[in-house]
Amino acid sequence: MTVQDPNVVATSGAASAAAVAPAGKAADGVAVVTATGEIDMLTAPDLRADVLGRIDETPGAVVLDMTGVSFLGSAGLAVLVEASQHAKRRGTAFRVVAVARAVTRPLAATGLGDVFSVYGSVAEAVSADDGASAR
Template sequence: MTVQDPDVVATSGAESAAAAGPRAGQIWLTVRTVSEGVTVVAVSGEVDMLTAPQLRADVLPHLDESSTLVLDMSGVSFLGSAGLAVLVEASQHAKRRGAAFRVVAVERAVTRPLAATGLGEVFSVFESVERALEADEPR
């Protein structure tokens, strides 16, 4: 008897699976150092109560190591309250350290929760990584 995971979509080949992106309950993170003390963490997938702990575990240590952290959420397809809580915590952590915390938000899935909660006014939010990196200092 074969049991198939209902969350698995049948694809052919590794390229197809990679192109599909993260499944529900998963996020992908890519970290790159742009220059000394400047780190960009790109997130894709759904940031919800299942994935927010992973986001937190990956972002906070980079704030300890960087003077500027850009969190690129342009690949995020859902941002729930647990994800918003991680952003608030990261912002507070950065302020305590005197570091800059900048968020890149272009998709409605991210911009709408930020606007609805008023957090878009609290964080330094940019429409691209390039603009976030060009900013002289956080708002």
């Protein structure tokens, strides 16, 4: 196992890695978290820690940019559900950016695409006017 970056967890295969970039402020009260690679049972805990932490720190909205995600497993879906519920309790909007089939297909197959606010770009998600509460 090799780790090239402190935010990257590598598993047995070279392609089985996910990274969570530090969140940046895209606009007033909006934090953007970027996830890349595979979100599976080994990498989901890192995503969970970062997203829930950003929700705790951000009063307006947290945007999870998943445009660079190549695989979204059940552990990743569980993180999305938990993040959405956590955001709702805190009165923070939780928005997901998903365009790749690797993310949109599991969301559609599980019906979660109707539960989250899903956008086609970070710009759309950041500028969305859905108040301060997630759906």
